[in-house]
Amino acid sequence: MTINPNKSYLYEHVARIGKSLSSPKRLELLELLAQGEKTVETLSTQADIDMRLASAHLKALREARLVETRRDGKYIHYRLSGPDVAQLWVTLRETAEEHLVELRLALAQMVSAPDCLCTEDRESLLLKAQQGDVVVIDVRPAAEFNAGHLPFARSMPLDELEQRLADLPADSHVVAYCRGPFCVMSDEAVKLLRDKGFSAQKITDGVCEWAASGLPIEMDNLK
Amino acid sequence: MTINPNKSYLYEHVARIGKSLSSPKRLELLELLAQGEKTVETLSTQADIDMRLASAHLKALREARLVETRRDGKYIHYRLSGPDVAQLWVTLRETAEEHLVELRLALAQMVSAPDCLCTEDRESLLLKAQQGDVVVIDVRPAAEFNAGHLPFARSMPLDELEQRLADLPADSHVVAYCRGPFCVMSDEAVKLLRDKGFSAQKITDGVCEWAASGLPIEMDNLK
DNA sequence: CATTCAATCTGGTGATTGTTAGATTGAATC
């Protein structure tokens, strides 16, 4: 990198951020971290990569100052270095969706049936949830729910969903969400719920997309 | 790139956008294109790189669908494929500024004197310009001014400024702007104006930053 | 002190990228 503060020096620094966004794996890690802070082990498991590779990618993200670390005994917790990083991820993903037809097509194929997708806008969904007209469930792992979730949402992790069906009022309309448009957990939740006779839909929003549109996020500070 | 529409396939597409943002030269080209459509020759001149290299970088940007082309005789005009691309550039630059101290430092050193920078917020500057309390001048090349400029701004290209000083009311307060925070043209304009006895300041905003904050852009459609 | 285990570091390989320079295309003009 150049040393004098000439013009290209400025672009080189911005390119550092760009570089860290140029690897699919790093983007996946970034999206996982947008759900809340996690250890390297958790990240490598959830992103399905070797822990040593995850560590290398996280190092790159840390050198670009997009993530920070915190030591807790043997574990090192990674987190985004600010809410603007999650916002950047959303902006990048939305731009990709807007201009890359292949991506839009792949995303459209991901939803199992068209009527599985809740078409309501965010504000009116929020209102309905507030009034109890729909039950909004968060099917991510409980730790991610605790780190921040949609208002009025109930934590119903996907792998506990089947055991906890009784917790849901049988005649209610259920709307599930997960980590975002790229995540399949809410799809699987809808499939399961419909099999069991529930009226269920999903939204593609995760907490990042929700927050990026200016809506509030609730947190459980159980420290 | 993977063919099946599995999960990593989605991230790979977003990473295509990230990759195109990972080179300083490409970012510089992108910022230039945010000022309006330009030919390869113009871009290579303004970015100070070989035309063949510019062409190669533009090819990469086109393959990521961030730019589009239009043929006009011997010339090929490049333009951003949407306003969201300019927005993405602003978001990326702001995130870099927020987290990379080195970048913030280099930017701070670029302004010749602290009092050269107009600290007013955008709305009140707009109001003052509307009322004629300040003269806002656009020191970019005229073609860029015509492609879109701040409301109430007057085109005063830097290389014509000295000849056209008489056009400016002598007792007015002048505020200059150019392509954005990385551009030095407004600095040089302020230096020149102060040498000639004017009361002059600059703002770091370009049209992208102005538009990104939700404020209007005026265009001269002289087709 | 030895063991365990999360996390990082190191070296190595194949693939990709930025840059340069020469050759080529393709539309306009003489």
Added chain:
DNA sequence: GATTCAATCTAACAATCACCAGATTGAATG
């Protein structure tokens, strides 16, 4: 048709990067 010139294509090079696998660090635990 030959020429001009913007723009792209091609080949080649060094540099960088993603990924893998083995070795190492460092905090906790027995």
